Amino acid sequence: MTDKLFRLDGKVALVTGASRGLGKAMALALARAGADIAVNSRTAAALAEVVSEIKALGRKVIAVPGDVSDESAAQKIADAVCKQLGRIDILLNNAGVWEGSYLVRLKKEDWDHVLQVNLTGTFLLSKAVGKVMLKQKSGKIISMASILGFKPSPQTLAYSATKAAVIQMTRIMALELGPAGIQVNAIAPGFFFTDMTKRYSENEEAIKAYEAKSPSRRCGQPEDLEGIVVFLSSKASDHITGQTIAIDGGESLA
Ligand SMILES: NC(=O)c1ccc[n+]([C@@H]2O[C@H](COP(=O)([O-])OP(=O)(O)OC[C@H]3O[C@@H](n4cnc5c(N)ncnc54)[C@H](OP(=O)(O)O)[C@@H]3O)[C@@H](O)[C@H]2O)c1
Structure with a gap:
């Protein structure tokens, strides 16, 4: 019984930004839990590896390349998943980009790019898939x-602003979609080792200082997100909505 609560057999999940890093790890976790998967990122070639890894697990998998911040591309991604896999049970809005400048050095084009991908992308995919759900x-x-x-x-001005907005969007979407049986939640990771954080993870001193401060005494690895993404995708979380759950080894407490 408990096992079944967390199984995703027969479900279809769309994961954006799934070519590498946290998105790839979470797409594989959803596939291991039984879901068929549609993987997205901007370039088809970058998705080949995750597609073959999911195939090897015995699940159906399709690549739906496209830029999530482009309205017609976002609609085409959702349409392609419905056409090829029949439905969408789980949307993981994972595609994201980083920007790390001081306010007075932050360029308008960089501000715009971060908002377009992290915020507008989340809005556009949630809208297109929300209609299906x-x-x-x-x-x-x-x-x-x-x-x-x-x-x-x-x-972290532009990046943090988008993530604060995602937290509030999550609550609002939960209010609007809840009566139709749709749960909306967010995951708030601490520092994880991926391409996005490479420029910081190469700084050994900074990592040591971070680890010494964090209650878990370590940074996150992509596998640390596997449990939470399966939980939030499964029946086990049917009475949880509008929440943002920190997966950070206690970093945000320190
Ligand atoms: N790593 C961390 O410490 C950390 C902490 C907190 C939150 N997060 C969040 O977790 C998510 C994943 O981060 P990550 O560290 O795994 O980053 P990553 O390694 O840089 O991967 C980002 C993914 O997003 C895709 N992507 C970027 N722009 C896109 C667009 N416009 N349309 C579609 N796909 C796009 C990338 O593929 P292409 O470039 O090929 O399109 C890639 O697959 C992001 O939302 C990030 O903000 C990460």
């Missing part, structure tokens, strides 16, 4: 926030 009268929308959406930190 409303017809189905069920679904799970999960978005990637960050503990920087709670906790102010210098040189």
